[in-house]
Amino acid sequence: MKKVDAKSLIVGVVAIVGIATASVSPVLAQSNGQTYQANLTELNGSGTTGTATVTTNGRQVTVKVNTTGASANLVHGQHIRIGGQGTCPGPNADTNKSGFVNTVEGKPFYGEVKVSLTTQGSTGTDSALAADRYPKADAKGNVTYTRTFTLPSGVNAQDLANAVVVQHGISKLYDKPDQYDGHPRSTVSKDLPFEATAPAACGTLSSTPAGGVNTGGGATAGIESSATIALGATALVAAGALVVVRKKAIHL
C-alpha cells in the first residue's frame, strides 16, 4: 500500500477542521425551527397536568398547551415566565405557610410573566391578567390552546431555553368548588379572587432535538445533546473524510 503523502494529509486535516466548524456552529447558534417542550405537573393539589410545546421560526412562535383536570368551564390564565431559576416551585416555596404556593411565592422559581398565552390580542406582559382573553376549560376540565404569534418585544427566542410555562386557576380551594370565589384576594391583583390566579400547573421548557425524547432534564439537557449529536456527526464525517483522503492518496 502506498504511503499517504504530506500534501494529502494537509488537505485532509483542513477538510476535517472545516467540516467540524461547519457542523458545530449552526446547531449551537440556531434558534429557528427549535422546539421546546414542557410536561406540566400540578401545583397546589389542582389535579391539572398536561403538556406545552413552543416551536420557533425566528421571532414567530407556535404555542400549544393541553391540560386535563383543570377547573371546568372556567378561564385559565397561562404564561411563559422567564428570569427566575427556570424551575417550578416546590412545597417549600410557601413562605407565608398558607398551605398554598401563590403566584408571587412562585416567582423566584419560574420568574416573571414575559409572554401571556392569550387567545387573541396582545401577548405581552400587559395582558398578564386579561381574564377575558385566556382559554376556558371545557365541561370535562380540558384546556386546548394553540396560537401562532410574534414574540412580544423584550423576549427573544433564545430566552425560551430557560423558561417555564404556568397555567393558573383552581376553583376548588375555597367555598363553591366550581367557581372562582372565596374571600382571599389574588396576590397579584385585588380585583381577582385568589382561586383565579393560583398556580395550577407548571413545567419547564426544554429544547428537544429532532426525534429526541424530552427527559425533563431542564433547558441545558437539550442544548448539550444537540452539541453531542453535532460532535458525533462531525466525528462520523471526519472519519469519512479520512477514508476519502486515503483513497485519494492511493490513487495518486
Ligand SMILES: [Cu+2]
Ligand atoms: Cu403565570
